Amino acid sequence: MQLNREDLLRAYRTMRLIRDFEERLHVEFATGEIPGFVHLYAGEEASAAGVCMHLGDKDHIASTHRGHGHCIAKGCDVSGMMNEIYGRKDGLCGGKGGSMHIADISKGMLGANGIVGGGPPLICGAALTAKVLKTGGVAIAFLGDGASNQGTTLESYNLASIWKLPAVFVVEDNGYAESTAASYAVAGSQSDRAKGFGMPSQVVDGFDFFAVHEAAGAAIERARAGEGPSLIHVQLSRYYGHFEGDGMTYRGPGEVDRLRADVDCLKRFRTKVTEAALLEASELDAIDRAVADQIDTSVRTAKSAPPPTEADLLTDVYVAY
Amino acid sequence: MSKKSFRQAINEALRQEMRRDPRVILMGEDVAGGAGAPGDDDAWGGVLGVTKGLVGEFGRERVLDTPLSESAYIGAAAGAAATGLRPVAELMFVDFMGVCFDQIFNQAAKFRYMFGGHAVTPLVIRMMYGAGFRAASQHSQCLYPIFTHIPGLKVVIPSSAYEAKGLLIQAIRDDDPVIFMENKVLYDQEEEVPDESYTIPFGEANLTREGSDVTIVGIGRMVQIANAAADALAKQGISCTVIDPRTTSPLDTGSILDSVEETGRLVIVDEASPRCNMATDISALVAQEAFGALRAPIRMVCPPHVPVPFAPNLEDLYVPDAARVEAAVRAVMQYAGKQGARA
Ligand SMILES: Cc1ncc(C[n+]2csc(CCOP(=O)(O)OP(=O)(O)O)c2C)c(N)n1
Ligand SMILES: [Mg+2]
Numbered sequence: 001m002q003l004n005r006e007d008l009l010r011a012y013r014t015m016r017l018i019r020d021f022e023e024r025l026h027v028e029f030a031t032g033e034i035p036g037f038v039h040l041y042a043g044e045e046a047s048a049a050g051v052c053m054h055l056g057d058k059d060h061i062a063s064t065h066r067g068h069g070h071c072i073a074k075g076c077d078v079s080g081m082m083n084e085i086y087g088r089k090d091g092l093c094g095g096k097g098g099s100m101h102i103a104d105i106s107k108g109m110l111g112a113n114g115i116v117g118g119g120p121p122l123i124c125g126a127a128l129t130a131k132v133l134k135t136g137g138v139a140i141a142f143l144g145d146g147a148s149n150q151g152t153t154l155e156s157y158n159l160a161s162i163w164k165l166p167a168v169f170v171v172e173d174n175g176y177a178e179s180t181a182a183s184y185a186v187a188g189s190q191s192d193r194a195k196g197f198g199m200p201s202q203v204v205d206g207f208d209f210f211a212v213h214e215a216a217g218a219a220i221e222r223a224r225a226g227e228g229p230s231l232i233h234v235q236l237s238r239y240y241g242h243f244e245g246d247g248m249t250y251r252g253p254g255e256v257d258r259l260r261a262d263v264d265c266l267k268r269f270r271t272k273v274t275e276a277a278l279l280e281a282s283e284l285d286a287i288d289r290a291v292a293d294q295i296d297t298s299v300r301t302a303k304s305a306p307p308p309t310e311a312d313l314l315t316d317v318y319v320a321y
Numbered sequence: 322m323s324k325k326s327f328r329q330a331i332n333e334a335l336r337q338e339m340r341r342d343p344r345v346i347l348m349g350e351d352v353a354g355g356a357g358a359p360g361d362d363d364a365w366g367g368v369l370g371v372t373k374g375l376v377g378e379f380g381r382e383r384v385l386d387t388p389l390s391e392s393a394y395i396g397a398a399a400g401a402a403a404t405g406l407r408p409v410a411e412l413m414f415v416d417f418m419g420v421c422f423d424q425i426f427n428q429a430a431k432f433r434y435m436f437g438g439h440a441v442t443p444l445v446i447r448m449m450y451g452a453g454f455r456a457a458s459q460h461s462q463c464l465y466p467i468f469t470h471i472p473g474l475k476v477v478i479p480s481s482a483y484e485a486k487g488l489l490i491q492a493i494r495d496d497d498p499v500i501f502m503e504n505k506v507l508y509d510q511e512e513e514v515p516d517e518s519y520t521i522p523f524g525e526a527n528l529t530r531e532g533s534d535v536t537i538v539g540i541g542r543m544v545q546i547a548n549a550a551a552d553a554l555a556k557q558g559i560s561c562t563v564i565d566p567r568t569t570s571p572l573d574t575g576s577i578l579d580s581v582e583e584t585g586r587l588v589i590v591d592e593a594s595p596r597c598n599m600a601t602d603i604s605a606l607v608a609q610e611a612f613g614a615l616r617a618p619i620r621m622v623c624p625p626h627v628p629v630p631f632a633p634n635l636e637d638l639y640v641p642d643a644a645r646v647e648a649a650v651r652a653v654m655q656y657a658g659k660q661g662a663r664a
Binding site: 308314 | 350360416
């Protein structure tokens with residue numbers, strides 16, 4: 001897929017939205033106003049944006065505990081997300097789910113997930129629906145390096161392959177599962193695993209939006225053409241701890257500073273498109289300002305929004321007592 | 322004796338048993354932390370720091386960080402238990418039992434019986450449970466009734482730091498698979514805990530309050546809620562016995578029945594979902610074995626039958642609190658029965 005000006009602006013806007021959303025949550029979490037666990041996606045924006053650019057509402061994604069980026073890239077309402085994270089009635093899940101369970105089925109977003117490895121089987125199901133009902137849709141599982149070791153994931157590779165499902169497994173390898181390094185916990189390689197299940201795979205620089213976009217385009221096209229699943233091994237990094245509050249003592253000194261300075265996906269995008277004269281710096285600056293305003297408004301709204309009512313405790317489930 | 326948190330009590334039990342018996346090993350995700358990473362070793366000591374420092378003393382041979390593969394490592398712990406080690410595996414949150422339950426209930430739980438008594442499975446699986454952490458539907462469940470349902474498993478639910486240390490040491494020395502459930506809200510709570518090693522036997526309830534009007538049975542952290550309610554009620558002239566069963570399997574049915582014979586009234590406080598939980602189980606027991614002693618219907622104080630909600634105001638409504646226990650006790654005290662209706 002050729003990227004035109006509109007596409008480039010949209011890609012940058014998506015990544016900036018994710019970055020600002022996460023950076024702001026990092027600040028707000030420290031005030032103690034945000035309940036529960038929050039896992040930030042900052043640093044990994046190119047992956048969600050590069051993959052989801054190819055998707056529409058009839059396509060489905062399943063996300064992870066680190067789900068805000070996938071939600072934003074798949075078109076979830078940012079204010080609805082922020083409300084959800086604050087536990088508000090107007091949140092995307094009515095305040096019942098929180099950060100780890102944000103979902104919007106109408107957008108094809110099957111949910112962030114509190115269970116690592118929960119998504120890949122669901123994506124086999126979404127891909128099966130697309131195949132049986134001939135919707136033309138595809139289904140994408142985002143999963144981490146940690147999740148790549150879960151039995152549910154490996155079983156899903158097999159199932160998707162033997163049923164030739166229109167599915168793509170995007171392994172977002174940020175080098176860690178909590179504090180445990182992928183170099184310790186992952187045997188073999190992600191692409192050899194794909195090969196073992198008869199799936200094509202690509203290894204991609206996850207700091208490079210264009211590389212992710214291209215690889216995802218090929219995998220998704222293949223899926224839409226009925227040729228079966230594939231895997232993309234996206235190599236990237238997270239800027240914050242596993243969850244907010246993680247002291248990150250397992251990381252090397254200066255590790256994150258170096259990443260921010262050298263390989264940041266937003267900086268690289270900006271350099272590339274301005275040097276190639278595809279976009280003006282001023283256009284990107286305008287996006288930065290608009291996004292900052294949008295995030296600011298969403299936080300302000302969420303802080304003063306009402307929580308669910310007592311009656312909401314007993315709705316959305318059959319209740320016998 | 323010194324003040325120790327619930328977290329420290331568990332850490333100390335593990336350390337003392339690992340010193341005592343070289344066959345005791347630990348495994349789980351990030352139980353040491355930092356495996357293969359460039360920074361500190363022992364970076365985490367478990368998500369909430371419960372196993373902190375143990376890798377320093379016992380090394381990575383005995384404190385094993387695992388990949389995110391619960392079926393494999395919980396199953397490996399069961400297999401190691403059946404072949405000569407005494408593993409303590411950490412599942413982190415009980416909610417993750419979903420991905421490894423076969424290894425627990427079809428494998429570990431059944432070895433001894435199914436193999437005609439020729440196998441032992443000295444395995445402990447530790448995990449946290451319970452709501453109140455704003456951790457939402459997939460990180461807040463209780464689920465101990467599901468384990469309690471399985472013959473072959475022992476199920477331990479300590480209600481305080483003192484209880485946790487003695488019960489965990491007992492669990493590690495036990496030859497059956499033991500599910501050890503830690504309420505995550507308790508980790509920072511402190512109380513006097515002996516420095517030396519001690520055990521608390523399974524299947525022997527602890528009476529944390531003694532009174533004559535009403536018997537309250539609490540499970541895990543709900544023992545504390547029951548104690549708080551009992552103390553408030555005592556000031557209003559209602560005297561309660563509070564029973565902490567400590568283990569739901571085996572269950573000390575004798576202590577519960579004896580107490581109900583005395584008081585004639587029973588309130589059960591259980592944080593687990595209300596269908597087929599410990600409250601329904603104990604109710605059935607008392608209805609069958611002590612029906613004649615009952616002076617009022619049994620009351621169960623449980624959450625509603627819904628997943629645990631995220632929003633703090635909803636979660637606070639969800640979890641049973643002392644006020645609800647007090648109301649239930651008052652209701653059984655005021656029960657007038659058929660005579661009341663006639664009068
Ligand atoms: C089945 C299950 N096991 C363990 C956890 C606890 N947990 C949450 S995230 C995580 C690490 C996930 O690592 P990875 O898949 O690499 O994703 P990342 O956090 O790096 O994005 C762990 C162990 C969980 N939520 N579910
Ligand atoms: Mg990871």
